[in-house]
Amino acid sequence: MTMTSTQRLACALTAGAALVAGLAGCVPLVIGGAAVAGAGMVATDRRTSGAQLDxxxxxxRGAARVRDIANDDMNVTVISFNRQVLLVGTVGNEGDRRRVEDSVSRVDNVRSVVNEITVGPGSTLPQRSNDAFITGKVKASxxxxxxxxxxxxxxxxxxxVVYLMGIATRREVDRATDITRGVPGVQKVVRVVEVVSDADLAATQARQGGTGAPPPPVQDGASSSSARVPLPPMAPLPSTGGTAAPAPAGSGVTTTPVR
Known part of the structure; x- marks a missing residue:
């Protein structure tokens, strides 16, 4: 007997429903798929697998320690990249700001802490939504x-305020900073990046067997720094024009304005 198109469609829908019902009990299968995707991300990450787990x-552990000392005026987020921690959010007073930094700095495997917590009221829902939108736009850019x-x-x-964390060459950092500056809504860019040379990056990738190949080398003759230290924050534009705000005396760094 020849099946009509309507009958074939009904059979296909029935088979699809049966397949979905069968997979509904196969939670490990779904998790395994997620694990494969995660493995792909591990392969393209410049951190070692051990650093990613750390x-x-x-x-x-940092979030747990913050919860242990938290109060109604404390809204802090702990972000770690290659064992370097960034703290953002708000607290009610300077004492709490120092307490959070001290507590998180004593977490196992933490190399350093960049404390960007501010004293003041917490972010509103519209502010948080706008921050999420900006983050998405920067990533897409x-x-x-x-x-x-x-x-x-x-x-x-x-x-x-957009924070860029990572492991990159000086050229990549400067390029990413320029791109981020051009995203609407970005007020300031703070770079918390470990700067490596092209040669060091290539050697690291070769050892790890990762697929995140380094970009083309610097063409303007500028040398890439291999110092694994955070870059200075990007200062906001002066209100009356002029040059960028100078760095504190003895800091050895120069701040540049956001265009």
Whole structure:
């Protein structure tokens, strides 16, 4: 007997429903699929697999320590990248700000802490929604570029201030900063990046067997720094024009304005 198109459609829908019902009890299958996707991300991450696991543990333990000392005026987020911790959010007073930093700095495997917590009221829901929107736009803008490796950077936004974390060459850092500056709504860019040379990055990738190949080398003759230290924050534009705000005496760094 020849089946009509309507009958074939009904059979297909029935088979599909049976397949879904059968998979509903196969939770390990779904988790396994997620694990495969996660393995792909591990392969393209410039951190070692050990560092990635440490970062997850640092964030969990750091958040637990913050909860232990938290009060109604404390809204803090702990982010770790390559065992370097970024603290963002708000607290009610300077004493709480120092307490959070001290508590998180004593978490196992933490190398350093960049404390960007501010004293004041917590973010509103519209502010948090706007921050999430900005983060998405910055990530999309980085992914659109062909001359940098977007996965080299972790993007965090707090009240319009975008924090770039990662492991990258000086050229990549400068390029990512320029891209981020051009995203609407970005008030300031703070770079918490470990700067490595092209040669060091290539050697690291070779040892790890990762697929995140370094971008083309610097063409303007500028040398890439191999110092694994955070770059200075990007100062806001002066209100009356002029040059960028100078760095504190003896700091050895120079701040540049956000365009």
């Amino acid at each position: 970062d997850q543990g640092i964030e969990l 980085l992914l659109d570029q062909k001359d940098i490796f977007a996965n080299a950077f972790k993007v965090v936004t707090e009240r319009g």
